[in-house]
Amino acid sequence: MFRRQAYYNASAVFILLACLYFFATANQAYVGLKIANIRGQWIVISSDPQGEGYKLGIRIGDVILKIDNSDPGNYRYVQRWSETEGASNFEIRKQDEIFNQMINIPVPLIMQNTLSEIPFVILGFVFLSLGFITFLRRPYLAEARTLFWFNWCTGLAIALASASSRDLLFARELEYIIFAAIPIFLVNFVSSFLNENNKQINRWGRHIFILMFVIIVIITVLQSTNIISCFSSLRKLVLVTMSVGSLFALWNLVALLTLPKDKPQKNQVNIILLGMVMGLLPFLLLTAVPIIFGFQPIMNAHYSSLFVSVIPTTCYYAVVNKYLPDSRKFLGTIVPFSIAGIIVSFVVTYLNFILKLSEKFSLEMYLRTLALFVVLVLCFSFIRTLISKILEKFLFSEKRQTFKKRIFELNERLSMLSEENLILKEVTQTFSIEGVFIIAKDSKGKYFKISEGRFVEKFSEQSMMEELFQADRKTNLNARILPDNFPAGLYIPVTNKDYRFGIFLGHRHSYVKFEPDELPAIALISSQLAQCLITMLTFKELSKEIVNLTQKFHELQRRTNGLQGINMSLFRSLERERKIIASDIHDGPLQLGLDLNRWLKCLVEKCVNNDKAVNDISHMRELVENLNFELRLICNDLRPPSLTDLGLVPAIELLCEEIMQKELLLISLETKGMNRGEHFEEETELAAYRFVQEGITNAVKHSSSKELKIQIEKNESQMELRVSDSGKGFDTSKIDDWVLTSVHFGLVGMKERLESLNGNLQVNSIIGKGTILKATIPIKGD
Numbered sequence: 001m002f003r004r005q006a007y008y009n010a011s012a013v014f015i016l017l018a019c020l021y022f023f024a025t026a027n028q029a030y031v032g033l034k035i036a037n038i039r040g041q042w043i044v045i046s047s048d049p050q051g052e053g054y055k056l057g058i059r060i061g062d063v064i065l066k067i068d069n070s071d072p073g074n075y076r077y078v079q080r081w082s083e084t085e086g087a088s089n090f091e092i093r094k095q096d097e098i099f100n101q102m103i104n105i106p107v108p109l110i111m112q113n114t115l116s117e118i119p120f121v122i123l124g125f126v127f128l129s130l131g132f133i134t135f136l137r138r139p140y141l142a143e144a145r146t147l148f149w150f151n152w153c154t155g156l157a158i159a160l161a162s163a164s165s166r167d168l169l170f171a172r173e174l175e176y177i178i179f180a181a182i183p184i185f186l187v188n189f190v191s192s193f194l195n196e197n198n199k200q201i202n203r204w205g206r207h208i209f210i211l212m213f214v215i216i217v218i219i220t221v222l223q224s225t226n227i228i229s230c231f232s233s234l235r236k237l238v239l240v241t242m243s244v245g246s247l248f249a250l251w252n253l254v255a256l257l258t259l260p261k262d263k264p265q266k267n268q269v270n271i272i273l274l275g276m277v278m279g280l281l282p283f284l285l286l287t288a289v290p291i292i293f294g295f296q297p298i299m300n301a302h303y304s305s306l307f308v309s310v311i312p313t314t315c316y317y318a319v320v321n322k323y324l325p326d327s328r329k330f331l332g333t334i335v336p337f338s339i340a341g342i343i344v345s346f347v348v349t350y351l352n353f354i355l356k357l358s359e360k361f362s363l364e365m366y367l368r369t370l371a372l373f374v375v376l377v378l379c380f381s382f383i384r385t386l387i388s389k390i391l392e393k394f395l396f397s398e399k400r401q402t403f404k405k406r407i408f409e410l411n412e413r414l415s416m417l418s419e420e421n422l423i424l425k426e427v428t429q430t431f432s433i434e435g436v437f438i439i440a441k442d443s444k445g446k447y448f449k450i451s452e453g454r455f456v457e458k459f460s461e462q463s464m465m466e467e468l469f470q471a472d473r474k475t476n477l478n479a480r481i482l483p484d485n486f487p488a489g490l491y492i493p494v495t496n497k498d499y500r501f502g503i504f505l506g507h508r509h510s511y512v513k514f515e516p517d518e519l520p521a522i523a524l525i526s527s528q529l530a531q532c533l534i535t536m537l538t539f540k541e542l543s544k545e546i547v548n549l550t551q552k553f554h555e556l557q558r559r560t561n562g563l564q565g566i567n568m569s570l571f572r573s574l575e576r577e578r579k580i581i582a583s584d585i586h587d588g589p590l591q592l593g594l595d596l597n598r599w600l601k602c603l604v605e606k607c608v609n610n611d612k613a614v615n616d617i618s619h620m621r622e623l624v625e626n627l628n629f630e631l632r633l634i635c636n637d638l639r640p641p642s643l644t645d646l647g648l649v650p651a652i653e654l655l656c657e658e659i660m661q662k663e664l665l666l667i668s669l670e671t672k673g674m675n676r677g678e679h680f681e682e683e684t685e686l687a688a689y690r691f692v693q694e695g696i697t698n699a700v701k702h703s704s705s706k707e708l709k710i711q712i713e714k715n716e717s718q719m720e721l722r723v724s725d726s727g728k729g730f731d732t733s734k735i736d737d738w739v740l741t742s743v744h745f746g747l748v749g750m751k752e753r754l755e756s757l758n759g760n761l762q763v764n765s766i767i768g769k770g771t772i773l774k775a776t777i778p779i780k781g782d
Contacts (some may be wrong), residue, residue, distance in 0.1 A: 031052050172224075191271075
């Protein structure tokens with residue numbers, strides 16, 4: 001709502017400014033003199049033949065002594081813009097004369113002055129109207145929104161031209177600032193038709209034009225406040241910015257001419273490019289370029305700018321008819337008008353010369369007549385369209401409203417139907433026809449045909465329509481009425497990225513006859529119909545894919561559950577074997593070692609007098625004690641008794657102490673939400689213990705870290721364990737390959753053990769910054 005309101009507000013501002021400045025110009029004459037201080041004298045350097053100064057005999061080279069009975073250097077518009085607008089009288093001395101003359105500027109006749117300036121105001125409102133109507137008809141298109149702002153700027157600049165030439169309050173400043181903004185909106189408009197690569201170039205271009213806009217605004221403000229004086233350079237800078245922006249836009253449009261013929265943008269670009277060339281080149285070549293290079297303009301800007309009236313018309317046509325553009329149809333309309341304008345303008349200009357209505361037959365006079373002819377034709381077309389719409393609405397509305405109502409109702413119903421036959425029935429009932437036949441071909445060459453009504457099982461007629469569809473080959477994308485001897489009455493081709501449709505309506509015996517002016521609406525609803533069919537086809541394909549994926553997922557899940565069961569059984573068997581082996585070692589070799597150590601002790605006591613025997617027996621006792629220590633370590637690794645006797649936390653503490661005794665490693669242990677003597681299910685405790693054990697082992701072997709941190713945290717549903725070091729780190733992207741290469745097999749096995757308990761293992765590592773192993777294990781209770 002806010003965005004839409006912004007367009008209404010901008011239109012209101014346009015109308016207010018245009019009307020205020022238009023009525024202000026009605027009471028002020030256009031003088032048309034530019035003066036400069038040369039060797040202490042104010043010399044006329046430009047005298048516009050359309051201005052009152054020229055008509056009163058003031059020419060280039062005349063000396064202006066006083067303006068409104070005051071020194072010219074004190075006149076405010078001379079100080080700002082080197083112009084004499086708004087003056088009531090001049091005291092001048094003409095060249096080669098010694099006497100001064102007093103020249104009074106007459107008060108203009110309001111009606112005459114209004115009639116002379118109203119074409120530019122009308123042209124400005126044409127820009128606004130076409131931009132606003134484009135926005136109303138296509139509010140969700142980016143092209144329509146950017147075209148509105150381009151038209152708004154261009155139209156307002158043209159509407160302010162008369163006020164700017166008279167130096168009315170802020171009129172020139174506004175004109176320059178708005179003209180500087182036009183390239184920005186023009187580039188935005190053209191960008192709507194470009195691909196991503198060209199859009200990137202346009203972004204850089206837009207940034208440059210925004211920078212130029214800011215520079216022009218700053219210079220204009222400084223010039224208006226008399227801080228600097230560079231009027232001529234400022235005017236050239238504005239024209240250069242406008243010219244470069246226009247050429248940049250034309251270059252982008254020319255680059256789009258290589259688009260395939262079946263692309264809708266192809267016709268749009270053709271139409272817009274034609275309008276841009278016809279509208280911009282006369283102004284650039286006849287007025288802007290000569291001023292930029294310091295030459296006399298071939299044509300006054302007030303007349304050369306009239307050619308730009310072609311631009312809003314062509315852009316309006318291309319954007320509003322985005323889905324059914326036809327550049328050939330447009331060219332067939334515009335080319336005859338252009339040829340007629342060239343011929344009629346020549347004849348009118350020659351007759352003016354023959355009838356002595358103009359002093360000479362000149363190119364400027366001819367171009368001025370041609371520009372006025374273009375504006376008159378556009379205004380006539382606009383008024384004719386407006387009148388036809390009014391007549392259609394109030395006098396001939398019943399038939400059209402009925403047809404449009406049916407189209408609108410069909411459009412609503414299409415979105416609620418989910419079967420092809422129901423959609424085709426709706427189409428036949430809405431258009432009151434007896435048959436519909438649709439043939440489609442996807443990008444892979446696969447055909448799809450459906451029919452309703454009379455065309456069902458009429459295979460010979462279907463073959464004729466299919467031949468027309470095949471022969472069409474994307475060369476003609478227009479809806480067209482077919483000959484009476486053809487089975488169908490109307491053919492509408494529709495294309496998109498993946499499908500090409502041929503929609504046939506009616507048949508030769510039908511009493512329903514389609515009118516040519518109904519084709520755009522029928523073509524639009526046919527596009528909607530094709531889109532619905534595409535959606536249904538896509539939905540069916542996706543449904544099949546979903547069914548296949550669901551079946552594969554269930555099969556994979558079944559296999560995964562089976563593998564998890566196998567893994568769980570393997571881990572249970574492994575722990576059971578470890579327990580048995582640990583028990584066997586404890587009850588067998590370890591007990592024998594302890595007995596052997598006691599007997600050796602007794603032998604030492606008996607052999608007190610034999611030093612050599614005592615030394616040998618002591619050495620044997622040392623070896624036996626080492627053997628017993630190693631056996632205890634093996635038992636602890638296989639099945640730590642502290643885990644069963646003391647609990648998880650004390651067992652991990654003992655493990656850390658043993659590791660720190662053997663390795664130069666500092667291990668810190670933090671617990672949260674855990675009691676020291678707290679027990680869990682046997683599998684949970686074993687998995688947690690083995691995770692910490694494997695994490696410490698990996699850190700000792702691979703990380704080269706001197707510090708290790710272990711964190712254990714328990715909540716109501718799970719236990720979270722972390723083992724972190726500050727060592728070498730490694731590339732985690734290679735973890736998936738460890739199973740295949742048998743590297744870090746202990747960590748891979750730990751991952752499978754945790755997943756068999758519905759837990760998970762996370763490995764985070766950065767080369768040179770250490771590794772963090774995180775395990776999450778669900779718990780069911782104490």
